[in-house]
Amino acid sequence: MNSFTRTVDILHRAMNVGNLRHAVYADNLANKDVPHFKRTEVNFESSLKKAILSQTHKPEFIMARSDPRHVSNWTQLDYRNVQPRRTLDFTSTYDNNGNNVDPEKEMNNILKNQMRYNLYAHAAAFEYGQVSLVLRT
Numbered sequence: 411m412n413s414f415t416r417t418v419d420i421l422h423r424a425m426n427v428g429n430l431r432h433a434v435y436a437d438n439l440a441n442k443d444v445p446h447f448k449r450t451e452v453n454f455e456s457s458l459k460k461a462i463l464s465q466t467h468k469p470e471f472i473m474a475r476s477d478p479r480h481v482s483n484w485t486q487l488d489y490r491n492v493q494p495r496r497t498l499d500f501t502s503t504y505d506n507n508g509n510n511v512d513p514e515k516e517m518n519n520i521l522k523n524q525m526r527y528n529l530y531a532h533a534a535a536f537e538y539g540q541v542s543l544v545l546r547t
Contacts, residue, residue, distance in 0.1 A: 414537060420458070420489065421534045427454045427494045428527035434496065435523065439516045446508040449516070454494040461487035 431452045441447040464487040472484050502510045 414541065418534060418537055421530050421537070423458075423492075424454075425527060425530045425534070427452065428523055428530065430494055431523045432520065432527075435516050435520045438511050439513060439520075442509065442511040442513050442516070444509060447511060448498045448500055448509075449511045450496050450498055452494050452496055454492070457492045457495070458489055461489040461492050465489070 434450050434452050438449040464485070468486075469484050473482065475482055499510055504510045504512045
């Protein structure tokens, strides 16, 4: 897989996660008055980073396995298999009714998510612009 394909694929996946995050934040905000509602977060970037690093950084010592059932100390991960994970936040409470949605925090999350999405969109447009530039010459 070439660099362009990989970059555009990662940007596409990140934009899809941005759409999911927007829906999750909107759901959190819509349920801010529901008693005992627990907010949801989306985790993706740390797993993606781990998968990308596993493709380029091998540990100095990899244990040999004499049986396929043995556990390996290192496994190369494919970034295409990384999926976003939704997690419920049970550790905090914002209101006396057990709800933990802070509307101000959710609005800030929506704003950060939108800015991140715009950055990904501009990066994807730049990548396609580079290909267009090469094809014109």
